[in-house]
Amino acid sequence: MTLTWKIAVSGLVLAISIGLLDRFLHWMNLPSDFKLYSGVAGVMGLLVIVPAALQTVWKIRPERRK
Numbered sequence: 001m002t003l004t005w006k007i008a009v010s011g012l013v014l015a016i017s018i019g020l021l022d023r024f025l026h027w028m029n030l031p032s033d034f035k036l037y038s039g040v041a042g043v044m045g046l047l048v049i050v051p052a053a054l055q056t057v058w059k060i061r062p063e064r065r066k
Contacts, residue, residue, distance in 0.1 A: 009057050017050045 021043065028039030 006057055006060075010054055013050065013053050013057070017046055021046060 024039040024042035024046070026039075027035040027042070030036070
């Protein structure tokens with residue numbers, strides 16, 4: 001994977017995660033206990049999923065030509 005693709009995929013992952021974070025924070029602002037806990041679980045999930053996805057993108061090594 002070239003550097004350009006890594007940057008593009010990283011930007012896409014970050015853009016999606018910001019959209020999801022906005023949705024989860026909106027849920028936490030609603031007067032329902034279920035929505036509050038769903039929002040907290042979503043934010044906690046993002047704290048695990050986003051760094052793992054970025055690490056996966058940047059750990060991919062280019063193919064070696066023989």
